[in-house]
Structures are given as structure tokens and as C-alpha cells.
Amino acid sequence: MKKRIRAVQQILQEMGLYNGQIDGIAGPITRKAIQTNQEIDPALPMTRQITAFIQIEAKKRGIDAGPVDGLWGPRTSAAFDELLYQLEYETPQPVWRPDEISIPNPNNWPVQQTDQFLNVFGERGSQLVMINLPYEMKLSWDLRIRTRRTQCHTKVADSLGRILQKVLEIYGEDEISNLQLDHFGGCYNDRVMRNGTAWSMHAWGLALDFDPRRNALNWGRDRAALARPDYYDWWKCWEEEGWISLGRKRNFDWMHVQAARLPE
Ligand SMILES: [Zn+2]
Incomplete structure (x- = not known):
């Protein structure tokens, strides 16, 4: 009330x-x-x-x-x-038609859970590399812990670096901090998907989570912070490299972005 x-x-x-x-x-x-x-x-x-x-x-x-x-x-x-x-x-919410968000695929990311996917990325956790982040992040589960590195799949490392570099150029460190784009929920994690059946893209180091506290798994665009217009440029950075946001495509798990396509 x-x-x-x-x-x-x-x-x-x-x-x-x-x-x-x-x-x-x-x-x-x-x-x-x-x-x-x-x-x-x-x-x-x-x-x-x-x-x-x-x-x-x-x-x-x-x-x-x-x-x-x-x-x-x-x-x-x-x-x-x-x-x-x-x-x-001071403007109406843009009409949200996820099927009309067309996301290019310049890096040829394969569709998750396909044979092609396994051909490209191999066994879970088998091709990891440590990369430097262009700006400092805070671990979302303990914001006192800061990091400038993360582990990801070696085949997505260059793309990920370019994206974060671009985010830094567009937003700058102050705005990144204000918008909590540095609240990092992690990348590589050998676990199953949250609905509990298949392996998560995190298990290959192909997915990252951001600001999970304000983008809870079951929240839609009416609640998730990352759905707001302030973050349009953020999503552009990812989508130009062919990364998929479950929020943008499926309207849940707005914290999550991955270098694998969804089955149509
Ligand atoms: Zn995730």
C-alpha cells in the first residue's frame, strides 16, 4: 500500500x-x-x-x-x-517481443545440449583459462571480496574480454558501480541447471551471472533490474558478440548470460 x-x-x-x-x-x-x-x-x-x-x-x-x-x-x-x-x-515501456530480438552469431556459438556443442566446447571443465577483467568486480555473495580475474572456457575468452572492455568504454567505472554491473555472480561452476536436469552452461565456463540479488531467478522484466532501459547498452555489448541472455529471450534468470544459443 x-x-x-x-x-x-x-x-x-x-x-x-x-x-x-x-x-x-x-x-x-x-x-x-x-x-x-x-x-x-x-x-x-x-x-x-x-x-x-x-x-x-x-x-x-x-x-x-x-x-x-x-x-x-x-x-x-x-x-x-x-x-x-x-x-x-517518462516514456511507455517498450513492447517486449523476445522473438523479434534478433541476435547475430559472429562467433558461431553452438546451440546448447547438441552434439555440435560438445564438438565445439568438449567435456565440461576441460578447457578453462584464467582471464583478466578490464575492471574490478565484487563477488555478489560477499561484496567485500573483489576480483579482477575469472575462469572461463578458452574459446570464449577473447569474446568475453572484448565485451567487458566495451562495457567499460560505454559506461565507465563509476556508472558500472552505480548500476551494480560489477556485482559478479560467477562464471565457471560445475553444477546442473537450476531446474535440476541438464548441466548448466556454467559447468563449461560459458555463462556468467550479474547482480543476482536484484535479478532473482524467477523474476520477470517487471522486477529484474537488468531489464531496465539503463541496461540496454549492456545487452547490446553481449548480443553483438552473439551471447544470449535468458532474461531477454525467456524473461527469467535475468542475471544470466551465455555463449551458447537456445534451441528454437
Ligand atoms: Zn547463470
Whole structure:
């Protein structure tokens, strides 16, 4: 509820109707400002008035929030996510059509779990090399530990180096740190995929994870930090080299990027 009230306060403030704190508390100033909207029935309980206000503001911006009834359902919830996005970025969320993201394959990465894949990359853990990172990273599970090296498959080392170098050129060290692009969740790791059947691309040193805390496995683009526009250039760096983001292609595991294609 606090998040909703904060959004309402922000909108009211932009309309010049509210000059109190953006604190997520529906105090008297907030209530009064909401009730300046003639479409909202002042007899409704405050929670419904707040929801109605959100529905009206979503509608104004062309977002489908369903009828203005002050009731919080899935349609209002989805509209609210879009409204929050627009309040932050002042533009609608780009329509997400993962099948239309075409990713070139200049390094001819093979499709995971195929014979060709094994021909190219060999047995798990068999062709690892230690590489230097162009900027310092922090280990996501203990941010006090910093590293400038990681182990990866020897056949992806050059590509990985070029990508990270480009990220450094585009963002610079300060922005990398602000955006937590240096929160490193690891590369080589001899383990199975998280759904527990096949070997993970990490077991060949072909995958890296970034900022796992803000890109949890089951989060979609509405929650994952790496789905935001600030990171478009980041994804461009990877995709130009043919690396695949599970987030960008499948809308889960946004932390994960790999030098292997997905089966179509
Ligand atoms: Zn991963």
C-alpha cells in the first residue's frame, strides 16, 4: 500500500496539488489532494479512493486499468506497474517481443545440449583459462571480496574480454558501480541447471551471472533490474558478440548470460 500511496503523492505533486512528503502515508494533506478529483467518490474508504486515483491516472496515460471502481485486481496491478515505469522514465515501456530480438552469431556459438556443442566446447571443465577483467568486480555473495580475474572456457575468452572492455568504454567505472554491473555472480561452476536436469552452461565456463540479488531467478522484466532501459547498452555489448541472455529471450534468470544459443 505504501508504494501505491507514494506513487499517488508523486503524481499529485507533479500536478501541483501536494507539497507534503512523499512518504507513502495517506495523511490529511494527501487525502484532501485526492479528493480534489471529482471522479472519486469521497464516501469510499481511503484504500479504494487511492486505487481509483491510480486507475484514473493510468487511463489518462493510455494504460488499460479496467473500470474505475477502486478495486485492486490483476488488471489494475499490471496497469500500476506500467504507471510506475512511466513515472520513472517518462516514456511507455517498450513492447517486449523476445522473438523479434534478433541476435547475430559472429562467433558461431553452438546451440546448447547438441552434439555440435560438445564438438565445439568438449567435456565440461576441460578447457578453462584464467582471464583478466578490464575492471574490478565484487563477488555478489560477499561484496567485500573483489576480483579482477575469472575462469572461463578458452574459446570464449577473447569474446568475453572484448565485451567487458566495451562495457567499460560505454559506461565507465563509476556508472558500472552505480548500476551494480560489477556485482559478479560467477562464471565457471560445475553444477546442473537450476531446474535440476541438464548441466548448466556454467559447468563449461560459458555463462556468467550479474547482480543476482536484484535479478532473482524467477523474476520477470517487471522486477529484474537488468531489464531496465539503463541496461540496454549492456545487452547490446553481449548480443553483438552473439551471447544470449535468458532474461531477454525467456524473461527469467535475468542475471544470466551465455555463449551458447537456445534451441528454437
Ligand atoms: Zn547463470
